[in-house]
Amino acid sequence: AQKVTQAQTEISVVEKEDVTLDCVYETRDTTYYLFWYKQPPSGELVFLIRRNSFDEQNEISGRYSWNFQKSTSSFNFTITASQVVDSAVYFCALKPGNNRKLIWGLGTSLAVNP
Amino acid sequence: DTAVSQTPKYLVTQMGNDKSIKCEQNLGHDTMYWYKQDSKKFLKIMFSYNNKELIINETVPNRFSPKSPDKAHLNLHINSLELGDSAVYFCASSRGLAGRDGTQYFGPGTRLLVL
Numbered sequence: 130a131q132k133v134t135q136a137q138t139e140i141s142v143v144e145k146e147d148v149t150l151d152c153v154y155e156t157r158d159t160t161y162y163l164f165w166y167k168q169p170p171s172g173e174l175v176f177l178i179r180r181n182s183f184d185e186q187n188e189i190s191g192r193y194s195w196n197f198q199k200s201t202s203s204f205n206f207t208i209t210a211s212q213v214v215d216s217a218v219y220f221c222a223l224k225p226g227n228n229r230k231l232i233w234g235l236g237t238s239l240a241v242n243p
Numbered sequence: 244d245t246a247v248s249q250t251p252k253y254l255v256t257q258m259g260n261d262k263s264i265k266c267e268q269n270l271g272h273d274t275m276y277w278y279k280q281d282s283k284k285f286l287k288i289m290f291s292y293n294n295k296e297l298i299i300n301e302t303v304p305n306r307f308s309p310k311s312p313d314k315a316h317l318n319l320h321i322n323s324l325e326l327g328d329s330a331v332y333f334c335a336s337s338r339g340l341a342g343r344d345g346t347q348y349f350g351p352g353t354r355l356l357v358l
Contacts (some may be wrong), residue, residue, distance in 0.1 A: 164346070168284070172354070175349075178348075218284055220286065221348050224345050229291065230288050231347065235284070
């Protein structure tokens with residue numbers, strides 16, 4: 130089965146807290162890509178990061194960081210010192226092998242309160 | 244400057260009408276997609292074209308018909324609109340189909356409301 134699970138449906142934090150959004154994936158392919166997208170309240174879908182299955186290095190971009198662990202089939206996303214502008218729905222997605230389709234998680238709605 | 248654009252941004256129409264949504268990308272990508280996002284934010288692929296060839300055709304009512312006049316454009320025509328068609332429709336594009344080229348970039352969405 131090929132699947133993406135974002136177990137956290139909604140998360141609410143107070144500004145400046147750190148928050149981690151979980152993503153667990155399933156695939157039998159050895160080659161695959163993982164993605165995170167952000168959908169702010171304005172509605173657009175913004176690409177954040179792509180990671181291929183052969184690159185387990187963690188990635189940091191400003192306050193955002195991603196932890197890819199093949200041993201636990203997880204690709205978690207951490208926001209450090211969260212801000213109100215981080216409030217959005219965040220989607221994790223998987224593209225296995227030569228599959229033409231992205232397999233999407235159901236999204237995690239993050240609310241950062243002042 | 245807009246990479247993937249869609250028109251219109253909002254569409255309010257009556258049941259039974261026919262409507263079209265247009266999408267254009269200026270990224271030079273070969274592959275374009277249509278997605279439907281329902282009220283629970285679930286993203287469902289509908290169609291995909293690669294170099295004007297239909298490569299993904301999910302189980303959607305045949306009232307929905309995509310058309311790709313060229314690589315940079317992918318339009319969606321919907322006949323006999325129904326209440327259940329109300330959703331946000333996203334267009335996306337990617338350089339190719341596989342690997343890093345499969346990274347999809349999305350348009351701003353078209354919010355369709357059928358009354």
